Amino acid sequence: MKEIVVLSGKGGTGKTSIVGSFAALAKNKVLADCDVDAADLHLILNPEVRENHEFWSGQTAVIDGERCTQCGLCQELCHFGAIRDFVVDPISCEGCGFCFHICPADAITMKGNLSGEWLSLALNMVLSTMPD
Ligand code: SF4
Numbered sequence: 001m002k003e004i005v006v007l008s009g010k011g012g013t014g015k016t017s018i019v020g021s022f023a024a025l026a027k028n029k030v031l032a033d034c035d036v037d038a039a040d041l042h043l044i045l046n047p048e049v050r051e052n053h054e055f056w057s058g059q060t061a062v063i064d065g066e067r068c069t070q071c072g073l074c075q076e077l078c079h080f081g082a083i084r085d086f087v088v089d090p091i092s093c094e095g096c097g098f099c100f101h102i103c104p105a106d107a108i109t110m111k112g113n114l115s116g117e118w119l120s121l122a123l124n125m126v127l128s129t130m131p132d
């Protein structure tokens with residue numbers, strides 16, 4: 001089996017269009033769109049979806065306000081500045097879990113992130129993640 005990887009650090013260079021063209025020409029193929037921000041190869045190929053599954057990846061810290069003693073330790077030590085006023089900003093949280101381990105009140109839990117979905121498609125298979 002031959003494997004082709006198309007990558008670039010710059011958006012808008014036409015990676016997805018190139019892969020879509022190869023996909024149209026190839027007879028037997030397995031395709032994986034691994035773009036973390038906007039996996040949209042399926043938009044070009046417009047295939048029949050056979051299966052649709054949730055894709056879970058990474059974690060986000062959540063503070064239980066009932067258990068939190070407001071000691072301030074997590075806010076002080078979070079390297080990403082993701083905790084303010086004893087609330088975690090889910091956009092800033094990198095899911096490192098440090099606050100979870102140092103909280104003296106066991107007030108922090110790590111919740112899994114629903115990051116998108118993966119699809120099994122009629123034209124062999126495309127794996128794709130798409131934010132809602
Ligand atoms: S370390 Fe725990 S108890 Fe202290 S402020 Fe953070 S969540 Fe609250």
Ligand code: SF4
Pocket residue numbers: 060061077078079080081082083088092093094095096097098099100
């Ligand atoms: S998991 Fe890491 S990044 Fe997220 S709030 Fe806790 S210490 Fe900060």
